[in-house]
Amino acid sequence: MTRINPDFTSELKKYGVFDANACYNCGNCTAVCALSDQENSFPRKMVRYSVLGLEEDIQMSLDPWLCYYCGECTTTCPMEAEPGELMMSLRRWLTAKYDWTGLSGLLYRSVTVSVIAFILLAIGVIGFAALHDFNPEQVMHFGHYFEMSAIGGVLLFILLPNIFRMWRLTVFRPDGKLSVKAHFKALGELIVHMFTQKRTLGCDDSQVRWLEHLILVIGYLALLFTTVFLDWFLAESRTVIVLGYAESTVIFVITFLFVLARITMKREVSKHSHPSDWLFVIWLFMLGLSAFAVRLFIDLQILEENFWIYLVHLIIMVQWALIIVPFGKWTHFLYRSFAMYFRRIREI
Amino acid sequence: MNKKIGVYVCHCGGNISDYVDVEKVRTSVESDEGVCLAKTTMFACADSNQQEMVDDIADQEMDGVVVASCSPKLHLLTFRAVTERAGLNKYNYVHANIREQVSWAHSDNKTGATDKAIRIVKAAIAKVREAEPLEPLMVKSTKAVAVIGAGVAGIRAAIELAEAGSDVYVIERDHFVGGRVSQWDNLCMTDETGKELVTRLYDKMMKHQNITLYTGAEVVKNSGSVGNFNLKVTLRPRYIRFDCNEKDLMKAIDVCPVEVPDEFNFSITSRKAIYHNYPSEYPHLPAIDMENCTRCGECEKVCSHIDFSQKIKQVDLTVGSILMATGFDPYEPPEGEFGYGIIENVVTLQQFKRIVHYCDNTLQYHGKKIEHIAYIYCVGSRQIDGENKYCSRYCCTTNIYTAITVKKKYVEIHNYHFNRGIRTYGKQETLYDESSKLGDIYLQSFEDDPPVVELQDGKTVVRINDILTGHKSLDVEADLVVLVTGMVPRKDNATGELLKVPKGRDKFFNEIHMKLRPVETVIDGVTIAGASQGPKNIMESMNSALSAAAKSFSLVDSGELALEPIVARVDQESCEWCGKCEAACPFSALSKLEIEGKTVVQVNETICKGCGMCLPVCPVDAIELTGYSNKEIESMIDALIPNI
Incomplete structure (x- = not known):
C-alpha cells in the first residue's frame, strides 16, 4: 500500500516546467513513444507516479533514463501536460537523489546557488593565480595538475559513490536475490551504450541528433585525453597539435549549434531550457573555444596576452570539472549508460 | 345496411x-x-x-x-x-x-x-x-392547473402557466418554497446561489394575480379526472400570525427549548421547534413544527403573535390538469456504507455543501481543520447489487464544482476523487479540466472493486486499487470523506400514490414515452416535471417544467377536451352489481350507481382507458367495449376460423 503525496509535483516543478496535473491519463504519450515497450512503459506511468507523488516507485525506476527526449509525447499530448519535460525533470530529480553530497539538488533547484558557486570558484582560481604573482608557468603547471586530480577525485568521491547509490535504489534487493553473474554478463551493455549512445537512434525525430552527440562525446573525451595525457598546450608534436585543434573545434562548433537550437526553439527537445541546460552547452562551448584560443596564441607566439586567455580557460575548466561534471547535466551521460546496464541485469 | x-x-x-x-x-x-x-x-x-x-x-x-x-x-x-x-x-x-x-x-x-x-x-x-x-367524447375542462411542489421546477412551470393565462394553484407541503435548490450555495456554470435563483423565481411568481401559493399544504383526496380534477387540500397552519414583527420572532426562536436535527442542513446542525431555514426565506415567516413542539409556552411569552389557536384548514380546488414537480431526496447511505454513520468524518455530498456554507475562513468539521478531502463517487447510483441502476447525472458535476470552490476558498486543500469514470457531460466538461489543473487527484476503480474507508489508529484512510496506476493499491489519509450521493425518489410519495402516477423501474415517476411523450403520464391530465421523473440538473428540470407546463396548458386552454371514444359501456338493465368489474378496473373508472331503486355500475368515460379488463369478469355480460363490441369480435373469430 502506498500513500499519495500531492505535494510532490510542486517539489518536482523546481526541476523543470511541466503541468502533470493536466494529464487525464489518455496514454497517447506512451503510445507514440518509440522507445517505450512492455517492460519499460513510459512516460504515462511516470506522469502518473509524479502526480500521485510515489517517490519510492520513481526512485526504483530506470524509466527516466531510458527516455532520450525526442519530444513526440509532448507534441502529441492533448492536455499540454509536457510529458517530455517531466521526464527531463525526473532525470534532474533522480540526479539529486543519487548524489550523496546533496549539492546536485541544491544547484538544480536554485539559480542563485549556482551563480554563487560559479563566482566563488572563479575568485578561487584568480586568488590562486594572484598568490603565485600570476606567474604563467606555475599557473599552467597547476592547471595541468588540477586536470588530472579532478578527474580522479570526482570519479572516486562523487561519481562512483553516486552510481553505487543508483545501483542500491534500482538493482539491489534486500531479500538477497541478486545474481553476481548477471553483473558480469551485462557488462557489455554498459560499454556499448557508454560509447555509442545508440539508444538515441530509436527515437523517431532524427538520426542527426545522435550523430552530433556521438561526435561531441568522442571529441570531448579525446580532447580530455589530449590535454591531460599528451599535454597539448606544451606539446611539440605536430600530430598532437593538429589533433587538439580538431577536437576543440568539434566541441565549440557542435555546442554552438546546440546553443543556437535552444535559442530558436525549433525542435521539441530544445524548446525547454532549464538553467542547467544553458550552463552545460555554454560552458562546453567556452571550454572548447578557450582551449583552441590558448593553443592558437601559443602557436602565434602572442605569449603576453595568452596568460590571461589561459586564466579564463582555467576558470571555465575548474567550474566545469567541479560543478557541471559531478553535479550537473554531465552525469546524465553516465547514468543513462548505467541505466541500460542495470536494466540488463534486472532482465537476467 | x-x-x-x-x-x-x-x-x-x-x-x-x-x-x-x-x-x-x-x-x-x-x-x-x-x-x-x-x-x-x-x-x-x-x-x-x-x-x-x-x-x-x-x-x-x-x-x-x-x-x-x-x-x-x-x-x-x-x-x-x-x-x-x-x-x-x-x-x-x-x-x-x-x-x-x-x-x-x-x-x-x-x-x-x-x-x-x-x-x-x-x-x-x-x-x-x-x-x-x-365520435370523440367531449368533456368540459376547467382552466386551472394544480402544480404540486414549489421547487424551482414547480415555480417555473407555474409562472409559465400563469403567463399563458391559466389559473394556477401551487401546492407546497413544506412551509417554505424553493425545494432543494434553496439548500445550495453557488451553482455551477452561472455562479449564482440557489437562494438567488429561488428569490428571482419567487418574486416573479408572486407578481402573478392568477397564481395562488399554498404552503404547508397537501392534497389528501382526488375525485374527477382530466378536465375536472376535484382536489381536497389540507393546509397546516404556521401558528404565527402574518403581522408579526421580526425582533419578537427572533426572541421566540431563541427561547424555544426544543432542538431537533435540521433537515434543511441534512442533520449536520439542529434547529428549534419554531424555525425558518434561513433568514430571508420565502415566505418571510417562520413556522412552528407541531410534531416536535412541546407547547411549553416560552415563545408566547416573548412574542405576542404566536397563535396556537390556528387550525388545520381545508380547501377544495377544481383544476383541469395536475403538474407534478415533487422533486427528489438525496440518497441516504445505510450505516456502514463507506463508513457512513460509523466514522465521524464521513459525510454525504449534500451535507458537505452545507458544511462549506457554514465555514468562513477555515474549512472545519466537528472543530477539526480539513485539508485532505476524499470524494467517493456513485454512492447510491449505478449500484451493482442495489436497486438504483441509474446514473444520477448531477453528482459528478456538482461535486467537482464544489471541490473547486473549496480549493479556491480555503488554503492548502487537497482533493482526491475516487471515481468510477467522470461524467461532467456537456458544457460542464471544462470543470473537470479546471479541477485537474488545480492539482486535484483522480483515482479510478471498477464497480466490482470499490474503494475502502477504514479507521487506522484514529485516522480515516481511504484505499483504492487504482486502475489508472496499474491496479496499484494506493491510499490517502483523509480529514473528510465525502460520499458523492445521487438522487432517489421522494420517500413520501403520498400525492403520487393518490393520483396513481405510475413509477418506472427506477421508482421515479414514469412518462408515457421517454422520447416522444416525455412529460405525460398514463393518467390523463397529470404531467410530470423536474427530478420527480428522474435525476436532472437544474437546467434539465427547467426544460421539463416548461414542457410539462405547455402540455398541461394545452389540456385546459380551450375549455373543452376531445377524448378517445373507445370506452366501456354498461347495459344497465342486465347489470346486477356484483362489484367484480370495479375491482378489476386498474384506473378506478367504475363506480356504483343507484338508479330507480336498482344498483348498477357506471363508467366515468373520462377516466376509462378502454383496456377491457372489466369485460371478461362480468358474469352477466353487461359490459361492452365501444369499438370492440362482442358482435365485432365474434365476427372476426368466425372469419379467422370458419371451419369450426
Missing part, C-alpha cells in the same frame, strides 16, 4: 410480397360480402397511393376501408387520416397486420403465410362490416 368496403393489400416493397402471395390474398377476398374494391399496392403508405385511396373512397362511396400492411403501431393513424380526408368516419377503418404477424413471422412457410394473411384480412373485413362510426 350492406356496407361497401374497399380492401388494399400492400407489398411493402418485398417485405410482405416476398413471402405472402398478395395477389392470391386479393382474389380470395374480392368477392367477400360487401367488398366493392380490392387492390394490391407496392407501398400503401406512399403519398400517391394515399391520394388514390381518397379518390377511390369518394368515387365508390365506400362505407369502410381495410388496409392489409404493417403493424397498426406504424400506420393505423396514417390510414385513419386517409379515410377522414375522404369524408369517412375514421372508426370505419380497420388495419390488418400481415407483415409483423405474417410475412416476417412465417418467412419459412410461404403457403401457410398466404393462408394466414387471407384469414387476417377476412377478419378485418368482418370487423368493418360491424363497425359503427364513433
